[in-house]
Amino acid sequence: MKKFPDGFLWGAAASAPQTEGAALIDGKAPTTWDKWFEMNPEKFYKGVGPKDTSNVYQQYAEDVQLMEDMSLNSYRTSISWARLLPDGKTLNQQAVDFYRNYFVSLIEKGVEPIINLFHFDMPWWLMEKGGWESRESVEDFGYYAKVAFEQFGDLVHRWTTFNEPIVHVECGYLFEFHYPAVVDFKRAVQVGYHTLMAHTQAVEEFRRGKHTGEIGIILNLTPVYSKSDAPEDIKAKDMADALNVKSFLDPVVLGHFPTELVQLLKENNLLPATETGDKEKLAQTTIDFLGVNYYQPKRVQAVNQPAVPAKMPSDLYAEYDWPEKKINPYRGWEIYPEALYDIAMRIKNDYKNIPWYVSENGMGVAEEERFVDEDGVIQDDYRIEFVQDHLAELHKAVEQGSHCFGYHMWTFVDCWSWLNGYRNRYGFYRVDIENDFKRTPKKSSFWMKTVIENNAID
Numbered sequence: 001m002k003k004f005p006d007g008f009l010w011g012a013a014a015s016a017p018q019t020e021g022a023a024l025i026d027g028k029a030p031t032t033w034d035k036w037f038e039m040n041p042e043k044f045y046k047g048v049g050p051k052d053t054s055n056v057y058q059q060y061a062e063d064v065q066l067m068e069d070m071s072l073n074s075y076r077t078s079i080s081w082a083r084l085l086p087d088g089k090t091l092n093q094q095a096v097d098f099y100r101n102y103f104v105s106l107i108e109k110g111v112e113p114i115i116n117l118f119h120f121d122m123p124w125w126l127m128e129k130g131g132w133e134s135r136e137s138v139e140d141f142g143y144y145a146k147v148a149f150e151q152f153g154d155l156v157h158r159w160t161t162f163n164e165p166i167v168h169v170e171c172g173y174l175f176e177f178h179y180p181a182v183v184d185f186k187r188a189v190q191v192g193y194h195t196l197m198a199h200t201q202a203v204e205e206f207r208r209g210k211h212t213g214e215i216g217i218i219l220n221l222t223p224v225y226s227k228s229d230a231p232e233d234i235k236a237k238d239m240a241d242a243l244n245v246k247s248f249l250d251p252v253v254l255g256h257f258p259t260e261l262v263q264l265l266k267e268n269n270l271l272p273a274t275e276t277g278d279k280e281k282l283a284q285t286t287i288d289f290l291g292v293n294y295y296q297p298k299r300v301q302a303v304n305q306p307a308v309p310a311k312m313p314s315d316l317y318a319e320y321d322w323p324e325k326k327i328n329p330y331r332g333w334e335i336y337p338e339a340l341y342d343i344a345m346r347i348k349n350d351y352k353n354i355p356w357y358v359s360e361n362g363m364g365v366a367e368e369e370r371f372v373d374e375d376g377v378i379q380d381d382y383r384i385e386f387v388q389d390h391l392a393e394l395h396k397a398v399e400q401g402s403h404c405f406g407y408h409m410w411t412f413v414d415c416w417s418w419l420n421g422y423r424n425r426y427g428f429y430r431v432d433i434e435n436d437f438k439r440t441p442k443k444s445s446f447w448m449k450t451v452i453e454n455n456a457i458d
């Protein structure tokens with residue numbers, strides 16, 4: 001048996017916009033997702049938009065009971081900014097009541113709520129004034145964070161500011177997967193910079209308010225591996241790493257930007273606008289703990305014809321298909337558990353061995369219904385194998401001193417995935433969106449319960 005440390009957090013992660021539903025009721029204002037769906041429903045898989053997500057707003061008590069059945073001791077979700085402060089200033093009491101009841105019910109079942117503030121769900125009123133492109137977003141986010149800490153600080157002791165901030169930067173301003181779907185590297189960098197400053201503002205509010213507990217951030221650390229040891233491939237790898245990994249990781253843990261990133265942005269005329277005092281603020285707001293989302297690595301090589309200045313990250317490095325790659329046949333993503341060990345050791349060696357946890361890991365499966373047996377149970381042995389393999393790598397790193405305190409799967413109950421809707425399923429529980437959002441356990445939920453109860457894998 002491979003034992004994990006006592007008190008290890010076992011759980012699952014989700015977010016408000018992907019699970020709550022109730023998108024436009026009880027005072028919640030629209031987000032960019034609600035508006036985008038209204039404008040272009042055809043962009044969303046099978047026309048299923050954010051208002052139809054897994055109905056947690058009504059069904060959370062049932063989910064909390066299922067978490068207890070599965071012996072989870074922690075659960076991460078987010079607060080919807082547009083629900084809590086529909087116009088950015090006025091407190092929505094119905095939102096306060098909902099979240100308080102939800103968090104209390106988790107705590108009563110022995111499930112610690114870990115609460116995130118922003119998971120890609122920009123309120124529409126803020127988007128109308130430029131979203132993260134506007135410096136005002138920093139103050140606005142700070143105010144939202146302050147209200148959240150005041151309203152729920154007695155119940156929540158582990159907070160995170162953002163989930164995968166690089167994703168709304170890339171998807172919104174480079175790759176057209178999120179609203180406003182523009183393609184502009186310079187604007188993308190500015191959005192990233194303001195997001196980071198919004199994060200520091202929230203950390204500052206948390207410490208100023210003397211709230212109990214800890215504050216961190218959730219980053220998708222996509223380890224980058226180069227095709228070869230040739231200097232141009234190594235350079236491509238370093239650029240990809242600076243842009244995708246160190247860009248957020250260095251400032252939040254070490255308190256400053258990596259010099260190679262600053263240099264890279266400078267050479268390509270991409271430096272963002274900053275304000276006096278930003279540098280000091282970054283240095284003073286380093287986090288207490290880190291959440292790491294890991295799905296698959298990035299494999300890169302040098303680009304054939306570099307364009308200077310770069311108009312897209314693909315002018316700086318090219319992705320390539322590793323011939324030995326093991327693929328999730330039901331989703332197309334690479335499966336490479338070894339990267340989790342590499343991440344863990346990098347945090348130990350280069351990032352002060354800061355306490356961290358796996359805040360998301362998981363396996364998406366398209367049309368998972370095909371694996372239902374005659375009793376209605378999804379036979380997801382592929383997911384069991386996936387988790388087992390990742391936990392083995394994690395265990396090795398913990399044995400070698402990496403300070404990892406938990407493992408959360410994406411996700412508990414199948415949830416809505418942005419433009420992909422309910423196409424790819426990730427949950428321990430299956431949800432039937434055509435049948436009152438009925439939840440049914442998958443085989444992996446029984447397996448995971450044993451892992452949790454043993455605090456160990458075989």
Ligand code: FCB
Binds near residue numbers: 293360
């Ligand atoms: C992550 C996101 C999460 C979910 C999973 C599959 O990048 O944090 O919202 O969509 O991917």
